[in-house]
Amino acid sequence: VxxxxxxxxxxxxxxxxxxxxxxxxxxxxxxxxxxxxxxxxxxxxxxxxxxxxxxxxxxxxxxxxxxxxxxxxxxxxxxxxxxxxxxxxxxxxxxxxxxxxxxxxxxxxxxxxxDGNGNYERVQGATVIVGYHRDKTPLIVENLIAGKDGDDKIILLTISKNVELPESVRLIRADRLDALQSLRRAAVPGAEKVLVYANSDAETFNACLAIRELNEDVHIAAYFEDRDTARRAGKLAGIEPVVSNSSEALVRAAQDPGSGQILRALSTAGIGATIYSAKVEAGDDASTTDLDQCLRQSNGTLIAVSQPDDEEFLFRPFPNTVKSGGAIYYLASKRLTTDELTKGLEGDNVRISV
Incomplete structure (x- = not known):
């Protein structure tokens, strides 16, 4: 039947x-x-x-x-x-x-x-922005592109409904910024760098911990309002915290007229000279004098160095050498190439990455 x-x-x-x-x-x-x-x-x-x-x-x-x-x-x-x-x-x-x-x-x-419902989990080497602010995030994207640091794959993870960004930026929408599945969809496991700028320090802190759980090696830069929270995030999540320096900039502008505009120009790619960095990857220690000379030949100015075994930044007078694993920080109108930074360096084994 x-x-x-x-x-x-x-x-x-x-x-x-x-x-x-x-x-x-x-x-x-x-x-x-x-x-x-x-x-x-x-x-x-x-x-x-x-x-x-x-x-x-x-x-x-x-x-x-x-x-x-x-x-x-x-x-x-x-x-x-x-x-x-x-x-x-x-x-x-x-x-x-x-x-x-x-x-x-x-x-x-x-x-x-x-609509932000895609999945970029297999994308490698992306630049991921976590969090969205209508006025600030487009400027972040603009500076990433102007910085010419290989940020050709930019992915934004946001909980916002209305987002205005260039068409080249890929979008991921989520209910929470610290949800592991959402971070995976935003290509965090294979990302090259991550920028975190959430609506609160607590949300930023949790997102940093979740990102570090998915990717132990990625460089994370995160913005905080509170200095103590930023310090804890830097220690626990191994990130580079950025804290608002508006009060310091205000004092500088009052005491030294024009310095506020100078500080803005130094942090904005494409406007005058900008602060860039390069790392001494491996091989022999690099001569600071030679590095300074190479920068001058390319219209750059060495302003600071850091050693791998010292958290402090060293300004003039510089040490004689920058050890393998250290970094240099310079001012220039554009990011200099490896050839421009190493031209004339003594020692064939010195390798510098930009």
Whole structure:
């Protein structure tokens, strides 16, 4: 005895799949249609079309796509009737269905990406921005691009609904900035650098800890309002905290008119001289005198160095050498290349990365 509830459920599911034009159903229809068409052409005596499967598929593809090269066509009257009343209408219908389904998948994928529901987990070497501020985040993106540090893949993770950014920035929307799954979708596990600027220090702190959990090596720069929170985040999450220096800049502008504009220019890529850094990767220690000379030749100015075993920045007078693993900080109108920084250095083993 037929079980009507189960039968009705099967019919309902099948009807739903037909309406949604599921890929498995579309593939089954194509295979069934081609098989029936091949049988009909074979019975009609169209041996030129049915003797070789590749030839038949080629004929079906050119007919369905309306290309119609004309090198293959039915030769018998029965074959022409099969083509006119069965093959041509069916081929066009199936081709339209396939084209519509593929277009729908493509449009849906683009829409999901545009709405922030995409997944960039496999992207490597991205620059990830965590948090969004309508006035400040576009400036962050602008400075990243102007800094010319390889930030060609920028991904923004935000909980905001309305976001205005350049089209080149990829968007990920989430309910929380510290959710591991959302951070994975934003390509944090393979990111090169991460910038965190959330709505509160607590949210920024939690996001930094979650990012470090996913990526132990990525460089994280995070903005904090409170100095103590910034210090704790730097110690516990191994990040580079940035604290607002508005009060210091205000005093400098009052005591030394124009210094506030100078400080802004030094931190903004593309406006006058900007502070850049380079790291002595490996090999011999680099001579500070030679580095200073190389910078001068490229219109740069050495302002500070750091040693791998010392957290303090060293200003003039500089030490004689910068040890392997240390870094230099300089002013220039643009980021200098490795060749510009190493031209004239003594020691072939010195390697500097920018």
């Amino acid at each position: 037929l079980n009507l509830p189960i039968f009705q459920l099967i019919i309902s599911r099948l009807y739903q799949h037909i309406l949604e034009l599921k890929l498995w159903l579309l593939g089954s229809l194509i295979c069934g249609y081609l098989f029936i068409s091949w049988i009909l052409f074979l019975l009609a005596g169209e041996t030129g079309l049915t003797s070789n499967p590749i030839t038949f598929i080629y004929f079906a593809a050119t007919t369905a796509s309306t290309v119609g090269y004309g090198d293959l066509s039915p030769e018998t009257e029965a074959g022409r009737l099969v083509a006119a009343f069965w093959f041509f209408p069916g081929a066009l219908l199936i081709f339209s269905a396939v084209l519509g389904r593929l277009t729908g998948i493509l449009v849906e994928g683009v829409r999901r990406m545009a």
